[in-house]
Amino acid sequence: MSAIDYSDKIPNNVNLSEDRALQRALEHWQPNYLSWWQDMGPEGAQGFDVYLRTAVSTTPDGWAHFGHVKMPDYRWGIFLAQPEADRRIGFGEHQGEAAWQDVPGEHRANLRRIIVTQGDTEPASVEQQRHLGLTAPSQYDLRNLFQVNVEEGRHLWAMVYLLHKHFGRDGREEAEALLERRSGDVDNPRILGAFNEKTPDWLAFFMFTYFTDRDGKFQLNALAESGFDPLSRTTRFMLTEEAHHMFVGESGVSRVIQRTCEVMKEHGIEDPAEVRRHGVVDLPTLQRYLNFHYSVTIDLFGADQSSNAAIFYSAGLKGRFEEGKRADDHLLKGESYRILDVKDGALVEREVPMLNALNEVLRDDFIRDSIGGIGRWNKVIEKAGLPLRLSVPHKAFNRQIGSFSGMKISPDGRVVSEAEWAAHVNDWLPADEDRAYVASLMGRVVETGRYANWIAPPAIGINKRPVNFEYVRFS
Template structure:
């Protein structure tokens, strides 16, 4: 790994100056990236000085530094984790062979597809969150939003580096297309459905960063196992930053719950209308938002049976979450896995070859991880003495992809008729009225140490700074 020179146009730790063709290609892409950021990045934030962390090292003990930065000038230098000497492939049909340093011709199309799909999610979330700064509930939260935004931008750069470095003209064209698609655009949308949904308010943002960024954790962890070593090294470092994004979501929802429970106890009521009149988000609305974001996110794992997933695994392109900790042969040819199907209006399990069910394996790992965080949210209500618990809906609820797509299912996993679905979906998913109410609470609160009335302050600030620290300076 080279050291990082922050005086160059594109700081990097991959000796970019030693590959002039690649350096020129990335320098020609950079103005398009800046234009994209100016056009659809965080609105009105160009001249803000933001207290951000910047990745400056691959040392786990000290990989970031904090300081005021204008987001448009945000600089980073990490493209790859250090190489692991004599790394071998540890799953699939190439198990035991040396990891690839170049793209094998027979896997070129699939690897490009994987990198493009991952890369497409990074700018998409920035676009989805473009307007949130205008309604930030505090300087602390505004700073966290901006931290997520710049790191998604860095993750985009990491994927673009791989495309330019290893995929020639095709890679350059795909890198351009990453800036041409736009979240929610009718004619040229983002590749994955969840990244075309709107993120219109901060409750949606917190749910998105908890649930959808958690999908990112599992997808990146699976790619970090890849036989294509540069992809594995890139995604391993991305995981380091992804943890903060999930923290923003989990702690954000916890603080909303804390404030709602406080007002419930002060007023001695769980009446939705009284709580809304008091300016907090009622718990049933929180559950409906959770149901929506969770169900949209688990669709991101793809169909429960997938020949592509089998090919990616057998070829060594994409492993399982924590592949090395699994006690099996890491080839899976003779193993099976249970998936759900609907027969005669009832859910039932069936065994399918595990290689074809790897999307479902990853989805189930994700579900287990998601439930752990929801249990922590429930401790907020328990501690406040409130008799209400959040829960994730059944994984067949509100699905749009795979064998369960369009199946009408209640959140507790009970098949329902189309008539019952239509009559009760407003109990289970956010209504226009819910979204309008939440939107009505979204007012900027940017005095240091002050917070909007619908959310509690955090327990501690960022990087050991006080909660009332001047996290964003306006000019």
């Protein structure tokens, strides 16, 4: 079914009304979700009319409708991509078998763990970003924030549907727990570390949507390969929505860079202190923000060697990014992969079984993809005739998970002493002074067509609307 039924209390394209027990269970969960949204969703913005896109189909052509809607009235629902006829498992020990429509008993616990971990990231990001609407640099950016928020909310629905439909009482309890954890809570935090970090300002938000939503892209692509077909179909449609989130990040940072370069050229200045006096983000501060968000995000891929990753792959639960395009046997037994390690105080490469290195394989795919966007940011700087270039730090820098956890490694990949780290950490990561300066720029701009001084307007608007379109109606 390609069309989405909006006549039901819970919009869906899975014939929900034909499974009354499931429908009742989800309708019981829905008020708790709406209560969570009111408590933890965008702060002070529930009454705004926002120009949002809503999915109306799961086919690529004309899949979304745009219109002004109040966020509490947004029609969150359950949308699965179209089934593939005679879909087969493409990797692991079940390669070539028909994709599973139900959860195989022996894989129940691992599939539930995968779905819960993915599901937990969705409300977490909403919680991390809930206050940002109070300091939006324009209506256009405010609308983009809210679009990201409501779609993360829908992605939570996607995972909750799988838990309710396929995991019985355990699934219902896990779905309730997804609404009980809170980002950054000391007693009941979110599962993954990056989703307990604060997102204190819009530069952090743009970096988050560039890097951390890109992690989402790679994790969802790996899950889209799953032999469990309902999970594959769910994540394939989520990827349709995820693309906009990464666009928000890449274009947002690009616009910050563009405005900074304009000011630097106009006044003939390069010294960061001088640049700050003109109310824009200096490029070294932007590099430090990049270093932080990049390093926190690559931790999300897990340890560089993981027996769980090997189990998930061999069982057909989670594949590699673009598994079908890889020219190997999709079993990987006997295959190896080169990873980084530390020996005698230095970084060294060594070969390990590829099955145990699949987290690192996915991390390296992510790194290559991230570097492409940074190259586009550098073209903005190059066009302005300025010498500085942005770059990703070494993959061992500022890591809290895996072989490099807690080690002191510089952005250029040198193992350094505690003293050298302490002397330079404020050159490498945002200091309190940096965050305070960026926070000082954050003043809400609500007038239609106006943009804060520290960010350039976009080149084009949303859905072919003009840049000065009324994206948010405040009353």
